[in-house]
Amino acid sequence: MARRLLLRRSPWAAGDRAAHVVAAQEAPLSRHRRREVRVRRPALAQQSEDPASAGRDCRGQSRAQTDQLFSGRLGMSDLPARYDRNIRLFGEEGQSKLRATNVAVIGVGGLGSPLVQHLALLGVSGITPVDDEELDETNRNRFVGARHDDPVPGSPKVELAARLVHEIDPTIRVTPVRASLISEEVFATVKQADWVFGCFDEDGPRAILNELCAAYAKSYIDLASDVPEEGVYGGRICVAWQGGGCLHCLDALDPRDVEAYLSTDAEKAGRAAIYGVPVEVVRETGPSVSPINGVAAALAATEFMVAVTGMREPQRLINYYGHVPKLTTAKPKPDCYYCKGIRGKPQDADAERFLRMPHLRERRRKQTR
Template identity: 30%
Template sequence: MNLCPSRSTAELDDARLLRYSRHILLDEIGVEGQEKIAAAHALVIGAGGLGSPVALYLAASGIGTLTIVDDDVVDLTNLQRQILHTADRIGQNKAQSAARTLSALNPEARVNPVSVRATGEQLLELVGTADVVIDCCDNFATRHAVNRACFSLGKPLVSGAATRFEGQLTVFDPRQPHSPCYHCLFGEEGEQGDGPCATFGVFAPLVGIVGSMQAAEALKLVMGIGESPVGRLLQLDAMTLRWRESRFGQDPDCPVCTRA
């Protein structure tokens, strides 16, 4: 695993105080909140349409360590929406491409690109080292695997999805005693196909909207501020710019998160 250089402390020197001053000016964040961001480790699963704005905003906000997992390579069709990548990187691994962009954006960010599809013990190891996990993948099998790992290890999970003109966002938090999980909302018997964008298309700014909201929820979680949409599914219709909120609870028969 490749690690970009970073400072060994989350303490804010004068340069950092200036760089993150617009955060620090917010009473809800302040120096303490920014130091929590600097000490945090975020794991982003997928460096595509959703992962691009997530990773860009987390790095720009001063996240201490950012691990990006993606085994795919940059394709010409990605460039319409996957803003981490550039035309000269077609054919390159997306996690490595992401690391280059993020290191240029914020040289202090510690970026750890993982250029394989993490499964099994490796996925558990990656989730175990993170403070927050952001699911930006495009297939149900990976979503369910990440969900199981997060609930096994007690890590909060920010979940987003986007296809056509429709986006959705929610948070699963096993630290809360009655938090539902991804399996409660979408059972594993559902569609298993990969690449819905390749099948149905996706409106480019939609992934930016949903991904930016995922980044916001991840930052709130590591700082311990605000209210997360646990048990609430937010759905956006980009054609009308209307949000719909649906509440859902823990499935008493869920094999992943139901507690005795």
């Protein structure tokens, strides 16, 4: 489960020797630092150095007018003015790529709901939120978009996510899917998406979605937050993109949790009779708070943004150590079976075999954070 996910390979206290601290030596960012700003805009003639023309471009227009011109307010762009600040970072081409991208968010809880918000603000074309649960009272501390008067029971999480998106941008196409991962409907959703995000609380569903996305060559970002022990907390994201990096080759899965999830009740009972009751059976639901979830969601949205717009390649694994605090990254293995062996080969992978496992269809354990 997510409880062990971040500690098994890279202990929080000691850190991971294979990883490195991101931007540890760089000067801190500040809104008040004087810096050169380079915006991806159509080329203009060089501005005059005449003091009388300060604040105006080569055509005598004020900077405010020029800003309006490039943000689409004066009609030169088909993109809405709401994307002005986005365009200043990654250009109109980048924004157009986002506007042509459809995403699926599997698990719309404390991790998935802030992620949906970020994706809507970035301006993607369509969002498919997937979850089979309703809001409950214990979700209210971290579910972005839930209102104090949303009824419990009676508020499906996917409907709350759809409302959140349309309150941000009603032009985004939202297709709520109220179903669990192990269903034909969700498998079809994954196959139709350009990017897939997984926001689970267990490694079993993570492993299944990782394999499904590899089989159909889908870009996949998995999110996790974790409070494994008192005073230790953080999160991580894993990016499976273009056949380089996944949950398996980045050692982001606990094989014991995956095995337990895929096992039948009879198989579990047999192991328990020999080895005793496993820890995951008696483990209670742990802490989950909005700020920590929000960091993981923001990291996932950022790596998605830079990959789609072409700003840079996404980092394949980012660990967030909130109690230190620091960020670390790691590199994937070059010979991963999922990244290299079955990527884009759905018949070889046969990920649909999970749909043929009745015990997975019947399981209704909590899977999302």
